[in-house]
Structure formats: C-alpha cells, structure tokens
Amino acid sequence: MARITASLYTSHIPAVGAAFDLGKTKEDYWKPVFAGYDFDKQWMKAHKPDVIVAVYNDHATAFSLAMIPTFAIMTGPEFNPADEGYGARPVPKVVGDPELASHIASEVIQQDFDLTMVNEIDVDHGLTVPLSCVFGEVKEWPCKVIPFAVNVVQHPVPSGARCLALGRAIGKAIESYPEDINVQVWGTGGMSHQLQGPRAGLINREWDNAFLDRLIDDPAGLSQMPNIEYVREAGSEGIELVMWLVARGAMADVVDHGPKPKVAHRFYHVPASNTAVGHLILENVG
Amino acid sequence: MAADKPYADIPGTTIFDADQSRKGYWLNQFCMSLMKAENRARFKANERLYLDEWKMTEDQKQAVLARDLNRCIELGGNIYFLAKIGATDGKSFQQMAGSMTGMTEQEYRDMMIKGGRKIDGNRRIGEHGDAQRPRKA
Numbered sequence: 001m002a003r004i005t006a007s008l009y010t011s012h013i014p015a016v017g018a019a020f021d022l023g024k025t026k027e028d029y030w031k032p033v034f035a036g037y038d039f040d041k042q043w044m045k046a047h048k049p050d051v052i053v054a055v056y057n058d059h060a061t062a063f064s065l066a067m068i069p070t071f072a073i074m075t076g077p078e079f080n081p082a083d084e085g086y087g088a089r090p091v092p093k094v095v096g097d098p099e100l101a102s103h104i105a106s107e108v109i110q111q112d113f114d115l116t117m118v119n120e121i122d123v124d125h126g127l128t129v130p131l132s133c134v135f136g137e138v139k140e141w142p143c144k145v146i147p148f149a150v151n152v153v154q155h156p157v158p159s160g161a162r163c164l165a166l167g168r169a170i171g172k173a174i175e176s177y178p179e180d181i182n183v184q185v186w187g188t189g190g191m192s193h194q195l196q197g198p199r200a201g202l203i204n205r206e207w208d209n210a211f212l213d214r215l216i217d218d219p220a221g222l223s224q225m226p227n228i229e230y231v232r233e234a235g236s237e238g239i240e241l242v243m244w245l246v247a248r249g250a251m252a253d254v255v256d257h258g259p260k261p262k263v264a265h266r267f268y269h270v271p272a273s274n275t276a277v278g279h280l281i282l283e284n285v286g
Numbered sequence: 287m288a289a290d291k292p293y294a295d296i297p298g299t300t301i302f303d304a305d306q307s308r309k310g311y312w313l314n315q316f317c318m319s320l321m322k323a324e325n326r327a328r329f330k331a332n333e334r335l336y337l338d339e340w341k342m343t344e345d346q347k348q349a350v351l352a353r354d355l356n357r358c359i360e361l362g363g364n365i366y367f368l369a370k371i372g373a374t375d376g377k378s379f380q381q382m383a384g385s386m387t388g389m390t391e392q393e394y395r396d397m398m399i400k401g402g403r404k405i406d407g408n409r410r411i412g413e414h415g416d417a418q419r420p421r422k423a
Contacts (some may be wrong), residue, residue, distance in 0.1 A: 014379060060366035064318040065311055085321055087374025153366055155293075155303040181368060192402075196365040197356060198298030199417035200383040203402025228292045232409055236299050237365075271398040273380045 002100070006047055006264070007247040009215070009280040010037075010130045012056060012188040015273035017089055017129040018135075026046035036267035036279050038134045043264060043281065044134065044142075050181040051097050051144045053170060054106070055246045056126035056188045057152045058086070060223075067117035068154050071166065073108075074123075074147040075101040081109060082122035090130050097144040101176055106145070107173035113166055123147050128190045135278075150243050152189065157227060163242045164223035167249020175255065187247030189240025191268075192233075195277035202235040203276050209268060211241060212280060216263055219248045237275075252284045259285050295410050298417035302364040310362020313350070316340040317367040326374045356386050387417075 016033060019025060025034045061082045063069065079094040105117050127147050135142060148170075151157055158166075167185065173184050191211070194202040211234075214222040223245055230239045252258025261282035269277045293301040300306065307314075316337065319325045329336040337347045349357035350371065358368050365382075372382040384394030397403060407415025 005314060018378075060314070060318065060364065060369075061321075065307060065314050065367075083321060085326075085370045153302065153364065154307050155301055181327065194403075195300065195379060195383045195416075196359055197300055197386050198388065199296070199408055200298075200387050201397055201403040202408065202417070203398075204405045205401065207405070230295055231299070231301065232296055233405065236296075236301060270401050273378070274383050274398060274402075276402070 002174050002179055002181045002183055004171055004174055004250055004284060005049065006184050006281060006283045007251055007261070008026055008134065008184060008186045009244045009278065010133055010186070010188055011272070011275060011277045011279070012126045013127065013272045013275045013277065014084070014125040015088040015092060016277075017125045017132060018086075020129075020132045021091075021152035030272075031271055033272045033277055034133070036236070036269055036277060039265045039267075040134045040281070041061050041136060047283070048182075049143050051100055051146060052184045052186055053146045053148055053174070053250075054127055054130065054149045054186045054188065055150060055243045056130070057240060057243065058126055058149050059126060060153060062121045063149070063151075065154075068151050069118075069149065070151045070158055071113065071119050072116040072149040073101055073105050073220070073271045074118050074121060074149070075105060076119035076121070079121055079123045079147060081128050082124045084124050089128055091132060092138065092140045094123055094127065094131075094141060094145045094147065097146055099184075100174075100179075101146045103177050104170055104173045107176060108166070108169045111169040111172070113169055118149075120279055121147070126188060130186060148246070150246065152240050152242065157239055158242065160223040160225055160242050160245050161225060161229040163245040164219060164249040164254065167246040170246070171250035171255035174250070185247045185250040187244035189243050189277040190234070190238055191241060191278040192235050192238045194235030195237050195274055197236075199235070201274060203270050204233050204235070204238075205231045205268075205270060205276065208276050208278060212266065212268070212278060215244060215248055215280070216261075216282065219245065219254055248282075251282060261285065297408055297413070297415065298322050299409045300359045306362050308362070310346075310364065312341045313346045313358065313361060314367035316342060316350075317363070317370040320370040320374050325391070346382060353385070353408060
C-alpha cells in the first residue's frame with residue numbers, strides 16, 4: 001500500500017526562482033536563503049518519494065477572475081511552467097500521476113470535499129520554486145508531482161480547520177492506494193509577507209516562529225486560528241500559510257492518531273525580497 | 287451589502303473580497319491579458335487605445351496610466367493581477383510593493399534587509415505604526 005513518509009513546508013517566493021534561474025544563488029543576498037535548502041539535497045538521497053502531492057496556490061496565472069476553484073487537484077499527465085509575464089521559468093515540466101490523483105480525487109470527494117479536477121494547466125512559481133529549492137538544478141524532476149491548488153487570492157479563502165481536515169482526507173486516500181509507493185505531501189507559501197498598500201513589507205518574525213512551533217506540536221489547535229489573524233499578524237499574503245495545514249493534516253498523528261512526526265529540518269530567514277522564508281521537513285516515524 | 291468585514295480595520299491593507307473583486311473585474315481581467323506577449327506589445331505601443339478596449343472605468347484607466355498601484359487596489363485591483371503590469375514594465379515584485387509605501391526603492395530594500403516592517407503599531411487603524419494612512423481631517 002502507499003504510505004506517506006514525510007511532509008515538507010516551504011515558502012514559494014518568485015524572486016527566489018528568479019535568483020535561481022539567473023545563477024545568483026552564491027551572491028551575498030541570496031546565499032543564506034539557499035543555504036536553508038542544503039540539507040534537503042542530502043536528506044532526499046535517503047527519502048526520495050515516488051510522488052509528491054504539492055499544495056500551492058495559483059497567483060492569477062491559470063485562474064483569472066473568470067473562475068477560481070477553492071480546491072483543485074491536477075489529474076492530468078503533465079504540466080508546463082507558466083509564463084507569468086517574464087517568460088516561463090527554464091525548469092523541467094512537471095510530470096503528474098493521473099492514476100493516484102484520480103484515486104485521491106475520488107476518495108476525497110467521497111469524504112465530502114468538493115474538489116475541482118483539472119487536466120490542463122500551466123503551473124506558476126507557487127509550484128516550481130519549491131521544486132527548485134529542494135531539488136536544485138536538474139534536467140528532470142526526480143519524481144512525479146501532483147499539483148493541488150488552494151484559493152488564497154480571493155476572499156473568503158478556506159479556513160485553517162478546513163485545510164487540516166482536507167489534509168487528513170488526502171492522507172486517508174493515499175493510505176488506501178494499492179500501489180507500494182512513498183508519497184510526500186508538501187505545503188507551500190508564506191511566511192509573513194504583504195505585497196500591497198502602505199503596509200507592504202510587513203514581517204512578523206515572532207508570529208512566524210510561533211506558527212512553526214504550533215504546526216509541529218499542535219496542528220489541531222493551530223487550525224482553529226481564524227483567517228483574520230493570519231492577515232493581521234502575518235500580512236495580507238501571509239494567508240498562504242493555511243496551505244501548510246493541508247500537508248500537516250496528512251501526517252500520521254492527524255490521520256490516524258499515529259506517533260508525532262520527527263522534525264528533520266527547520267529553517268527561517270528574513271528577507272527574500274518582500275518575504276520571510278520558512279522551511280520545515282517532518283518525517284513520519286515507526 | 288452589509289457583510290461583516292473584520293479585516294476593515296487593518297491599516298494600509300485592502301483585502302480582496304467579493305466586493306473588491308466585482309468592482310475590479312475588468313481591471314484585473316485587463317491585467318491578465320498582459321500575460322500574452324502580443325498584448326504586451328499592443329499595450330506598450332498605445333496604452334490608452336489598449337485600455338479603451340476594456341470595460342474599465344475612467345478612474346481605473348487613469349490609475350493604470352499613472353501606475354498608481356494603491357489607487358488601482360482601491361478601485362478593485364488585486365496585486366497578483368496588477369503584477370502583470372509591473373512585469374510588462376520590467377519591474378520586480380519588490381519594486382512594485384515598495385512603490386505603494388511612499389518609500390524610495392532603496393529605502394524599501396534597506397527596510398527589508400533590516401528585517402522588514404514591524405508589526406507593532408500596524409495591526410489596527412489608529413495605532414501609531416508606520417503603515418497608517420494619513421488621518422483624514
């Protein structure tokens with residue numbers, strides 16, 4: 001049977017992707033950002049997944065105001081990096097897993113989460129920047145990736161509680177998949193940042209670190225935090241952090257009262273462009 | 287519509303809710319059109335002419351022509367959509383965000399390197415942080 005071996009959490013800042021693509025990773029400004037992902041390269045040697053379910057948000061790239069699904073799972077075979085106005089990122093196309101994605105969609109919808117199913121979509125920096133950070137410069141991504149989009153652009157966006165429960169449903173769905181594969185669930189976005197208005201540039205280091213603590217130790221309690229607190233304390237775009245709760249919900253302690261996960265890696269750095277960079281890897285144990 | 291908006295008291299911040307989305311529908315959809323190279327070229331060749339093809343208000347068009355992102359947001363724009371204008375102009379997200387703060391590009395960049403804008407005084411309108419809008423007389 002399929003098993004979820006780990007979850008991974010990371011910001012998905014577009015400027016980090018640009019720095020990566022332009023070969024600036026060794027510059028003084030960017031070095032400490034990318035250093036936070038050095039650990040991943042070694043860790044991935046022992047923990048390479050067969051499939052990643054990557055929770056991210058589309059930034060008015062594929063979803064305009066014409067249609068905005070709250071939750072969308074990508075069931076297609078492959079997805080190209082999007083041109084977000086600067087030309088497409090020169091990174092490999094994302095190869096999906098239509099069989100597992102359809103299984104998750106079917107199981108999760110039957111657990112009363114009304115997912116949208118998407119077969120054709122270009123994926124933006126929200127998805128490709130985490131892949132670059134974790135895997136570095138590669139000719140092809142080393143595993144299949146199922147993109148899973150959450151609306152955090154037009155309010156109301158789903159609550160933390162809903163995201164955690166969704167993660168739990170995804171976890172159950174993966175556990176019931178008959179193939180013997182390793183799956184990771186990733187949550188991306190955040191941490192504190194605001195990109196608009198006179199309050200742009202907001203960073204809340206204390207709040208971010210408390211969020212990381214609670215995500216590790218008390219996901220159920222954290223999931224009760226109302227969306228207004230994310231926006232007020234972590235900036236209007238800090239609301240992206242609700243997506244981390246989807247990944248957290250798929251871990252064994254939430255899915256079926258299993259043991260608490262092990263913290264394999266934790267990293268925090270300010271700034272990357274307008275944003276606080278957070279990164280966490282949790283392993284299921286036993 | 288008298289929906290409860292608990293986020294209305296956050297200073298220097300506009301939450302992109304259904305009301306803003308309705309107001310800014312064509313402004314944002316115009317921005318989306320700039321994701322195609324041919325549209326960027328047409329827009330750059332004659333901005334006014336290109337804007338007149340869209341069902342935007344005159345105020346929205348003027349705000350775009352002036353690259354006044356705060357005004358665009360007030361008129362229903364969302365930053366992820368407006369970012370397509372910035373991309374067309376060759377601006378980074380940091381330049382766009384900074385342009386809304388009243389700071390110079392260098393001042394904004396320096397603030398970020400020093401740890402970003404502080405939360406204290408910037409949680410609610412009426413506090414004394416640096417993101418408060420000028421008080422109306």
